[in-house]
Amino acid sequence: MQTPWDHRYAQRTQRMKGSAIRELLKLTELPDVISFAGGLPAPDVFPVEEFQEACNRVLKDSGKLALQYGATEGYTPLREMIARHTSRYGFQVSPENILITSGSQQALDLIGKIFINRGDRVLVESPTYLGALQAWNAYGAEYVPVPMDDDGMISDELESALRYGPKFMYILPNFQNPTGVTMSLERRRRLVELADRYGVPIIEDDPYGQLRFEGEHLPTVKLVDSEIHNEHNGFYTGNVIYLSTFSKTLAPGIRLAWVVAPKEVIHKLVLAKQGTDLHTSTFNQIVAYEVGRHGFIDRHVVSINKVYKERRDTMLDALEEFMPSGVTWTRPQGGLFLWVKLPEHVNTAEMLPKAVEKKVAYVPGAPFFPNGGGENTMRLNFSYCKPETIIEGISRLGEVVHQQLN
Secondary structure, three states: OOOOHHHOOOHHHHHOOOOHHHHHHHHHHOOOOEEOOOOOOOHHHOOHHHHHHHHHHHHHHHHHHHOOOOOOOOOHHHHHHHHHHHHOOOOOOOHHHEEEEOOHHHHHHHHHHHHOOOOOEEEEEEOOOHHHHHHHHOOOOEEEEEEEEOOEEOHHHHHHHHOOOOOEEEEOOOOOOOOOOOOOHHHHHHHHHHHHHHOOOEEEEOOOOOOEOOOOOOOOHHHHHHOOOOOEOOEOOOOEEEEEEOOOOOOHHHOOEEEEOOHHHHHHHHHHHHOOOOOOOHHHHHHHHHHHOOOHHHHHHHHHHHHHHHHHHHHHHHHHHHOOOOOEEOOOOEOOEEEEEOOOOOOHHHHHHHHHHOOEEOEEOHHHOOOOOOOOEEEEEOOOOOHHHHHHHHHHHHHHHHHHHO
16 A cells, blocks of 8 residues: 555654755746855855865875774864864863764754754844744744844843743854844853853854954854853853854865763764764865864954955945835944845745846745744845845835835
8 A cells, every 4th residue: 555654754744844945946047046045155255176175185194094984072182172273262162072963953853863852942132043943843943032132132032931941042153044143242251140040041153253344253152151051170160061163164075073072971862873874974074174183274364354344335335225214224344144134014934036037035034933934034145146236126126115115
């Protein structure tokens, strides 16, 4: 008989939904569509030559090692390099505090696997990163959203939300996805203070922290936390689990990220990862180490930021020129995104087909709100398109918005 597959799926699949963003990426394949939808780094800044040289060197000098199975924790020299890099931000970690993952998305899934029971509450920014919601919906998470302003999560609202007893809180303090907002230093300190008072751990997701175009770098939440919970014998023992990635500083296609956490948390994550993919690609890890070990990433980030700053400035100027009154947007100091808010009566999901007719695409904002809302918002990516394309795309989008408001 034909298997009735719908009756065989686990109950947790009922909350699995396709990513609006991944679906919208298909629009980039349509001819002449200018897409601000994906969170794509600019391919013209990928270090192709450096990777080519590193691949050749790895295959010549370490080919048998690179093509073999590896430790679940990750390639030790790469973890040591990350530990040294982390120490520059003021707190010491050991390689034993670090797990290499196949992208930050896997790290989010592993966190859900080891922490979330069905019905557990997770405190999130509102709006928040859609990929985290996708990862944790399958484990039955419920969400406690905390409103944001231009300085990040509003502290008074945060304290009220903590009284719901969340399992953990999830934040993107630097150039947040989707809004581009950066949490102020005062609010980072307040966040750590409240987390310590209520006994709630923090997941700090920091994929964009190095992509700052202007202003001063702020200490990570993990660093603020380490000032309260001192390291012991070089090992991190605090309340923050920190995530970062090479996707934005090298290339997303290598699928390399890492988790920094207390050793006992790393141990649980390792066990969860062993049941997922055994380990992250040995070859990719060794190649990334070869590319980055002599300080290349620091030099490369300078070049990336120069390109992205120009594109951000171009988009901000174009929005000023082409958007009607009543439309507002964030002005990020780094990262990949900015956030646009239209008058309350406009539904950006319903407007999207009209935008596609004009050959321009964006991400409607509603999916970033776990408990509903945000129908009049949209996320725009400024890193992918070249300046002249950004101007044309915002011009097209401005026409669509004008028509909606008239």
